Amino acid sequence: MDNLLANGPKVINIGLRSFFEACESQGVPSVYIQWQPPAQGNQELLHLLDKLL
Amino acid sequence: MVIVKNMEVKQKIEAANQDALCKMWNVKPILVDIDLAKNVIPGMDSKTILHAGPPIEWERMCGPTQGAIAGILVYENLVNSIDEGYKLAASGEIKFDCNHDHDTVGPMTGITSPNQPVFILEDPDTIKRAFCTLNEGRGKVLRFGGWGKDVLERLNWMKETLAPTLKKAIKHSKEGIDIKAIISESLHMGDEAHNRNRAGTYLFMSEITPHLLDTTDSATVNEVFLFMKENADIFNLNLSMPHSKLIADATRDIEFCSLMVAMARNGTDIGIQIAGLGRQWFTSPATMVEGLYFPGYSEVDACPDLGDSTISEVIGIGGFAMAASPAIVSFVGGSASDAIARTEQMYEISIDESKSFTIPVLNFRGTPTGVDIRLVVELNQTPLINTGIAHKEAGIGQIGAGLTAAPIEMFHDALKAFGKKYLS
Numbered sequence A: 001m002d003n004l005l006a007n008g009p010k011v012i013n014i015g016l017r018s019f020f021e022a023c024e025s026q027g028v029p030s031v032y033i034q035w036q037p038p039a040q041g042n043q044e045l046l047h048l049l050d051k052l053l
Numbered sequence B: 001m002v003i004v005k006n007m008e009v010k011q012k013i014e015a016a017n018q019d020a021l022c023k024m025w026n027v028k029p030i031l032v033d034i035d036l037a038k039n040v041i042p043g044m045d046s047k048t049i050l051h052a053g054p055p056i057e058w059e060r061m062c063g064p065t066q067g068a069i070a071g072i073l074v075y076e077n078l079v080n081s082i083d084e085g086y087k088l089a090a091s092g093e094i095k096f097d098c099n100h101d102h103d104t105v106g107p108m109t110g111i112t113s114p115n116q117p118v119f120i121l122e123d124p125d126t127i128k129r130a131f132c133t134l135n136e137g138r139g140k141v142l143r144f145g146g147w148g149k150d151v152l153e154r155l156n157w158m159k160e161t162l163a164p165t166l167k168k169a170i171k172h173s174k175e176g177i178d179i180k181a182i183i184s185e186s187l188h189m190g191d192e193a194h195n196r197n198r199a200g201t202y203l204f205m206s207e208i209t210p211h212l213l214d215t216t217d218s219a220t221v222n223e224v225f226l227f228m229k230e231n232a233d234i235f236n237l238n239l240s241m242p243h244s245k246l247i248a249d250a251t252r253d254i255e256f257c258s259l260m261v262a263m264a265r266n267g268t269d270i271g272i273q274i275a276g277l278g279r280q281w282f283t284s285p286a287t288m289v290e291g292l293y294f295p296g297y298s299e300v301d302a303c304p305d306l307g308d309s310t311i312s313e314v315i316g317i318g319g320f321a322m323a324a325s326p327a328i329v330s331f332v333g334g335s336a337s338d339a340i341a342r343t344e345q346m347y348e349i350s351i352d353e354s355k356s357f358t359i360p361v362l363n364f365r366g367t368p369t370g371v372d373i374r375l376v377v378e379l380n381q382t383p384l385i386n387t388g389i390a391h392k393e394a395g396i397g398q399i400g401a402g403l404t405a406a407p408i409e410m411f412h413d414a415l416k417a418f419g420k421k422y423l424s
Helices: A002-007 A017-025 A044-051 B002-026 B063-075 B082-090 B149-172 B177-186 B198-215 B218-229 B239-251 B318-324 B324-330 B336-349 B375-377 B409-423
Strands: A011-014 A030-033 B032-035 B050-051 B094-097 B116-121 B129-134 B260-266 B271-272 B282-285 B290-293 B350-359 B365-371 B385-389 B398-405
Touching: A011 A017, A011 A044, A011 B050, A011 B129, A017 A030, A044 B375, A044 B409, B002 B350, B002 B365, B002 B409, B032 B149, B050 B063, B063 B082, B063 B149, B063 B177, B063 B282, B116 B149, B116 B239, B129 B239, B149 B198, B149 B365, B177 B198, B177 B239, B177 B350, B198 B218, B198 B239, B198 B282, B239 B260, B282 B409, B290 B324, B318 B336, B318 B365, B318 B385, B324 B336, B324 B385, B324 B398, B336 B350, B365 B375, B375 B409
Parallel strands: A011 A030, B050 B094
Antiparallel strands: B032 B116, B116 B129, B260 B271, B271 B282, B290 B398, B350 B365, B385 B398
16 A cells, blocks of 8 residues: 555556546556456346357 | 256357358359349349348338439339339339348449349359449449439440450450459458458459450450559459358358358348358348548438448458558548557457468468357457448438448347257
8 A cells, every 4th residue: 555655556447448548648557458248248148158158 | 967958059059160161261252254133143033123231121221222223223224214213113013132142242232133244253162153243433323322324324334345345354264263362362462352452453454354355356455444443442342242252151051150141231221140040130220330531521421331241341351351451541541550450359259260361460360250149249349340431312322431330239139049049
């Protein structure tokens, strides 16, 4: 925590790109990883994918 | 027991998909002839008009498709004017069907009528064929719903001069023209073979010219040569598309195959077919295309996405091979690095890399090939498309070009149908 407060955060952002863009615009070292829930979290499709993939 | 059954289904899908890939690699589309559609296209008769995309009834067709149909009825001498063409088309006397279900493809409205000449591509091993009309060039042309005296004159010249001249040359070549070799090489020369076809056209011209010179008088050769040269950026599309159709159709009707075998748009709907699900279409509303417009036009003038040309993306060229074509971004928008990123995205939903089409800037990596609906749904990543844009009203033609992505909903429906068929 002391290190975080003294040196500032380094961010790994998974998912919503706007968080990454907000960090980047404030000069915070950031990495963006594109991710979203499989099948958009649709339970019926997830159930099918579990059997087919 | 259920787990064992699910494992068996998964193994069958994997085996079917590998079988499909092998069949695709083995297809060798050769341009063997040109003939009138009524003489060669299965199911074509004097009152049948084929169109792009999934099936659609007259009332729901977009403006450019209705306009192109009214125009082609004049060309077919079934009516004397465009107004009469609209009336005849709406009367129920004309049978409409989609190109894909007749071994045919067509760019934009994709109109294919009985007396239009079509390229005939054939795979020598299977003797399967695919068909496509000859390309008219850009601007005010029938396939974008453009109409006028100039459009009719060009279509008649294509029938009376261009097609017979090319036919003689193709026949003179004895073995036909290897279109796969041309497309493969064109990807190394800056084409992606959907919206940029300049290298492919020049390669085709270099193959056909010796045979043209041996079979036709120099004045006619000059006329034909100039037409291809002036339309070099698009002429080869109508050879690339049936080539892609022939390759994609090698995967048709493979039980348990979860790969996309067709994707096409009619300006109202976009549809896909899946190799393991027969001829059933899964559709969503056609998307709008984001792109660059010709002077005087903007997105308010645009028709939704249109044409069978997404058969290119089905086999891993076009939007899937944009990294091969930095120059394409000057036509469809974006940057050269965007083009590379779009190709890289498509590897995520494809099960393999092409053995025929490679990308120099990616160290000759094969293009993403074999779109698996399971991956599309899991990753919520749909096929990316680059395409021309037609004016939403008939009679005007092309107003730009750009990029879009297939909607996800039809892939959801296809996966549900796939599960229903193979898990029950």
